[in-house]
Amino acid sequence: MIEIGSRARTLPAPPAVVWDSLVEPRRPGTRPWLHLLADEVDPRVLAAEKPGQVTWSSLWPSRPDDRIHFALTASPDGGTLLRFTLLTPGEAPDQSKTGHLRRRLNQLLFADLRFSYGQ
Template identity: 75%
Template sequence: MLAPAAPPRLGLVIEFGSRARKLPAPPAVVWESLVDRSWLALLADETEPTVIAAEKPARVVWSSLWADRATDEIHFDLTPAADGGTLARFTLLTPGEAPDESKTGHLRRRLNQLLFADLRYSYGQ
């Protein structure tokens, strides 16, 4: 069983990326997907994230997907949408130095792909 949600384990943090878009599934289903991660297809430079915290159905926190950014965290906030879907927001946080502009773009683009394409397609849309 997952531990109840805790405040971010990071002390002073820098937010270096965030995006919100709609997913067709309701928040409880998206939450389960983020906790289960069976849909997650990782690239060679990525590692399986650990679920650090989870509060059903509104919040999930993952460890970093990238070994070279091991102290980063990915926070997911899930809000019900009027059409029965979910407004899903990811936020990239780090206790260290924010990556340069090129790396930041790569990490944000990759999370966009994972969440708003791969996860969306796992729901058949």
């Protein structure tokens, strides 16, 4: 697998809560955060090991073999250090597409998911 991009940031919720959000992003009773664009689809959870790892299928039908791996660790402030790694078994996309994929994951995780926790 080729790494297309990776980024880590902290979220205010503890790892078990973030893990639940990633494993079941549309769980009833939680604030919606997985706001997809017209060219995106809901991910499938391909692997999950609570509370430290989750792997999603691709959000992009145009890149069906890509995978998004999440690593979650507790941060000193009681929140979570969340790292996403976008992987592909094939060729990496061009720079423009790569930038778009990274930006979308940054938006979904480090803005939309973060704000769903009230911060």
